[in-house]
Amino acid sequence: MVQNARSRTVLAMYSAADDIQCHRVRLVLAAKGVAYDLIQVDTAKPPQDLIDLNPYGSLPTLVDRDLTLYDTSVICEYLDERYPHPPLMPIDPLSRARLRLAAVRIERDWLPEVEHIRAGGRPADTARKHLREHLLTALPLFKAAKFFLNPEMSLADCLVAPVVWRLPSLGVDLGREGKPIMDYGERLFHSQGYARSLTADEKALRAL
Incomplete structure (x- = not known):
């Protein structure tokens, strides 16, 4: 428990x-x-x-x-x-809508690639490439604020951080270009709350 x-x-x-x-x-x-x-x-x-x-x-x-x-x-x-x-959500409707839409995009674009990678086989290499592209395309969202699209931790981070956590085990290397994403992850990973999760x-x- x-x-x-x-x-x-x-x-x-x-x-x-x-x-x-x-x-x-x-x-x-x-x-x-x-x-x-x-x-x-x-x-x-x-x-x-x-x-x-x-x-x-x-x-x-x-x-x-x-x-x-x-x-x-x-x-x-x-x-x-x-x-x-x-x-874990901002007060204003516009910011809330943006975070909800970002979560929808992640569920539809990122998570299927994770599943393809974990399934293995030849499609996994293509999925790694696609997931890397999705993440790097989202770089401006990681740079916009301390957290994902928001100055404070939000429900969106609760979806994004578990994906970033798994990147090494998935064999996805973002390279130097992806440093802002990995730095974002490190800010969350060393918190007590993240460890408890x-x-x-x-x-x-x-x-x-």
Whole structure:
């Protein structure tokens, strides 16, 4: 069980041991300092209680009393509203919309390439090239503020940072051109909240 003295409310989160979307939710929980039961799931053999709770049997799945949530974006925004401090979205609608749109682009453009790389085979080399191109194209977004498109940590960072964390294990080298992205990652990786968000499998992907 992952706990923090700042919160006595215990949630349950069904999570894979190494998955970007699951890591995304765990990073939100860590940033909020929320106590929760972490239930690691073997994706090849999902437990019956997960299937009973979630008609898709998908991960991550969050349970808060009688409420079950299983869309990652919905989970993250729910947690940000349920536990408002610290806020992980800006106040103004324009900035919020920009961050939401950036998250959509990442889910549609970056994450499929990660899956192709992990699947291996000849398509993996092409996927590495495409993921590197996507990241370098986004360089202005990393340079625009201390965090991703925002002066403070936001829900967008909770998606971006897990991708950047996995780049060495994926065999993606951004080179000197990508230094602002790696510097961005280092600012997050050395925080206590980030360390709390990692499973043992994810810690093994690279040294803190």
